[in-house]
Amino acid sequence: MDGRREHDEAGGGRRTRVCVVGASGKLGRHMVRHALERDYEVVGVCREQSVGKLAEFADRVTVVPGQTDDREVIARAVEGCDAVLTVLVPWGVRGYSTGTAQAVLDLAPRGARLVFSCGWHVPRDEHDVYSFWSRVIMRIVTVLARLARVIDVDDQVRACRRIYASDTRWTVVRGSDLEEGASQGLPIWRRHVGDPALASNITRRTDFALFMVEAITDDDLVHEAPAIVGRRTPSALGVTGSSARPAG
Numbered sequence: 413m414d415g416r417r418e419h420d421e422a423g424g425g426r427r428t429r430v431c432v433v434g435a436s437g438k439l440g441r442h443m444v445r446h447a448l449e450r451d452y453e454v455v456g457v458c459r460e461q462s463v464g465k466l467a468e469f470a471d472r473v474t475v476v477p478g479q480t481d482d483r484e485v486i487a488r489a490v491e492g493c494d495a496v497l498t499v500l501v502p503w504g505v506r507g508y509s510t511g512t513a514q515a516v517l518d519l520a521p522r523g524a525r526l527v528f529s530c531g532w533h534v535p536r537d538e539h540d541v542y543s544f545w546s547r548v549i550m551r552i553v554t555v556l557a558r559l560a561r562v563i564d565v566d567d568q569v570r571a572c573r574r575i576y577a578s579d580t581r582w583t584v585v586r587g588s589d590l591e592e593g594a595s596q597g598l599p600i601w602r603r604h605v606g607d608p609a610l611a612s613n614i615t616r617r618t619d620f621a622l623f624m625v626e627a628i629t630d631d632d633l634v635h636e637a638p639a640i641v642g643r644r645t646p647s648a649l650g651v652t653g654s655s656a657r658p659a660g
């Protein structure tokens with residue numbers, strides 16, 4: 413898909429329309445910025461109380477306020493979109509991630525590019541390799557967060573399983589630990605967690621967003637769950653022939 417759509421049904425030119433679900437968060441705002449830089453038309457979904465966080469974009473973004481798992485909100489926001497970028501977050505214990513993912517999968521226009529964010533902790537398949545200690549820490553965090561009823565990490569995992577099983581044009585971008593700072597360029601990616609190229613486990617948040625937006629036009633990423641890492645990190649630089657493409 414090109415930055416600009418050649419023609420709409422009426423025969424006139426029209427801009428690529430992109431919905432950012434979770435637009436007011438840190439990752440969401442970076443995605444909005446990158447999308448606007450590409451001259452995409454942007455629709456943002458965010459909670460009512462967070463609309464002010466999008467003020468910097470003023471009249472350049474159409475805001476649809478509401479919870480991201482509200483199907484009516486999503487239906488309105490994704491109408492006519494060529495791509496939907498979704499920040500998957502497992503807030504609460506009422507299936508927020510699965511509700512959000514399902515709404516986008518069900519309601520986005522047929523054929524739209526659907527790109528979802530999550531972390532390395534979500535496996536793609538049995539070929540992802542996690543160290544003993546990362547598994548222990550993840551389990552402790554998962555149990556404590558659920559007991560406190562703050563976050564349900566397993567719900568994000570369930571959401572991604574639904575995405576993997578869908579016949580939409582999906583990509584699930586799995587982020588490493590994140591840091592703020594200026595862009596280092598498009599992160600490199602590997603098909604599986606545990607790949608030595610990912611060992612540095614750090615990515616600039618703006619570059620995570622860049623990867624999400626670039627995925628809209630990268631058909632090689634359809635039905636992939638790239639695990640990403642900053643392209644200037646030691647592990648990325650240290651891999652011979654390191655490129656943005658996976659080793660396999």
Ligand SMILES: NC(=O)c1ccc[n+]([C@@H]2O[C@H](COP(=O)([O-])OP(=O)(O)OC[C@H]3O[C@@H](n4cnc5c(N)ncnc54)[C@H](OP(=O)(O)O)[C@@H]3O)[C@@H](O)[C@H]2O)c1
Pocket residue numbers: 434435436437438439440458459461462465499500501503529530531532586587588589590
């Ligand atoms: N943080 C990391 O180190 C890290 C690492 C790897 C991957 N990731 C992935 O990156 C993505 C962005 O995560 P982030 O941690 O960087 O945060 P973020 O971009 O700031 O996004 C957090 C999102 O959660 C929403 N939110 C906050 N509290 C909420 C609540 N109580 N109920 C409903 N929604 C709520 C925020 O909306 P409001 O603007 O309305 O508050 C915002 O859309 C996620 O998919 C995450 O899995 C993060």
